[in-house]
Amino acid sequence: xxxxxxxxxxxxxxxxxxxxxxxxxxxxxxxxxxxxxxxxxxxxxxxxxxxxxxxxxxxxxxxxxxxxxxxxxxxxxxxxxxxxxxxxxxxxxxxxxxxxxxxxxxxxxxxxxxxxxxxxxxxxxxxxxxxxxxxxxxxxxxxxxxxxxxxxxxxxxxxxxxxxxxxxxxxxxxxxxxxxxxxxxxxxxxxxxxxxxxxxxxxxxxxxxxxxxxxxxxxxxxxxxxxxxxxxxxxxxxxxxxxxxxxxxxxxxxxxxxxxxxxxxxxxxxxxxxxxxxxxxxxxxxxxxxxxxxxxxxxxxxxxxxxxxxxxxxxx
Numbered sequence: 682x683x684x685x686x687x688x689x690x691x692x693x694x695x696x697x698x699x700x701x702x703x704x705x706x707x708x709x710x711x712x713x714x715x716x717x718x719x720x721x722x723x724x725x726x727x728x729x730x731x732x733x734x735x736x737x738x739x740x741x742x743x744x745x746x747x748x749x750x751x752x753x754x755x756x757x758x759x760x761x762x763x764x765x766x767x768x769x770x771x772x773x774x775x776x777x778x779x780x781x782x783x784x785x786x787x788x789x790x791x792x793x794x795x796x797x798x799x800x801x802x803x804x805x806x807x808x809x810x811x812x813x814x815x816x817x818x819x820x821x822x823x824x825x826x827x828x829x830x831x832x833x834x835x836x837x838x839x840x841x842x843x844x845x846x847x848x849x850x851x852x853x854x855x856x857x858x859x860x861x862x863x864x865x866x867x868x869x870x871x872x873x874x875x876x877x878x879x880x881x882x883x884x885x886x887x888x889x890x891x892x893x894x895x896x897x898x899x900x901x902x903x904x905x906x907x908x909x910x911x912x913x914x915x916x917x918x919x920x921x922x923x924x925x926x927x928x929x930x931x932x933x934x935x936x937x938x939x940x941x942x943x944x945x946x947x948x949x950x951x952x953x954x955x956x957x958x959x960x961x962x963x964x965x966x967x968x969x970x971x972x973x974x975x976x977x978x979x980x981x982x983x984x985x986x987x988x989x990x991x992x993x994x995x996x997x
Contacts, residue, residue: 686791689728692736692784695777696725711834711973712988720804728784731793736785738801743778745805747771749812763860814840816966818852818862824944824951825864828893833992834973835864839966845870845940850997854963857917857956864968865952866893869941874932877908880947898948908954909933919957938962968997
C-alpha cells in the first residue's frame with residue numbers, strides 16, 4: 682500500500698484540533714465529558730512519536746461510535762433535519778476513520794513501532810459499549826421538579842427492557858409529538874383506577890402517599906386538580922378519548938398495555954391529564970442518575986456558578 686508520508690502529520694493536527702473542540706464543548710456544557718478530550722490528544726501525541734497504533738486506535742474508536750447509529754435510529758423517531766444531521770455526522774466519522782487508518786498504514790510503511798493495540802480497543806469498548814444499555818437526556822422543563830430540575834442531564838437505562846411499575850419514573854416517547862422524549866412518574870398501570878380530588882391522588886380507591894409530589898401554585902384549577910372533570914382547556918384527541926371511553930364510576934381506568942403518568946411538579950406538568958395514556962411500546966427506559974446539572978442563564982447570577990456540583994451523580 683502506497684500512502685502519502687504527509688498523512689500522519691495531517692492526522693496528528695486533526696487529532697489535536699478535535700481534542701481542543703471536545704475540551705471547548707465540555708467547558709461550555711457538560712464539563713464531565715472533558716476527559717474524553719484525552720482520547721484524540723493521546724492519538725495526536727502518539728502519531729507524533731510515530732506509533733502506528735495511535736493512528737489505527739483512533740480509527741477504531743471512531744468506527745466503534747458508528748455502531749451506535751442503528752441503535753439511535755431504532756430508539757425513537759426522527760425529523761428529516763435530525764436524520765440529515767445524523768447522516769452528515771456518519772459521513773464525517775467515516776472520513777476521519779479513513780484518514781487515521783491511512784495515517785497508520787503510512788507509519789507502518791516507514792517501519793515505525795506499532796505501539797499497543799489493546800489499550801485503544803479497551804478505550805473504545807469502555808466508551809461505547811455502555812451506550813448500548815443507557816442513553817443520556819437533558820431535562821428542559823420544570824415538570825419533574827423538585828426531583829429533576831431544569832438543566833439536569835440524566836442517564837436512562839434502555840436495556841434490558843424496562844417494565845414500568847407504580848410510582849417509578851420513566852422516559853418515553855411523547856405520544857403527541859413522537860420526536861420528543863418525556864420523563865414522568867408512573868401513576869397508574871393497566872387496570873388501575875385513577876382520580877384526583879383537590880390535588881390529592883387516589884388509586885384504586887385509596888389515597889396515594891406521594892412525598893415526591895409538589896404544588897407550586899396557590900390558585901385552583903378545576904380540571905388540573907380534579908380528574909376526571911369537565912376540561913377547561915382544549916385537549917388533544919388522545920386526552921378526549923381518555924375521558925370519553927376510559928372513565929368508569931368517576932375514575933379513569935387504565936387500559937391494557939397503557940400507563941397513566943404525571944409530573945412531580947403537579948401544577949406545571951403537561952401529562953396524562955391532558956393527552957391520555959402512554960403506550961407500553963413507547964417506553965424508553967428508567968432514569969438512573971443525574972450525571973451533570975447546570976442552571977440556565979436566567980437561573981444564576983454573577984455570585985453563583987452555573988454548574989450544580991451537588992447534583993452530580995445523584996441517583997433517581
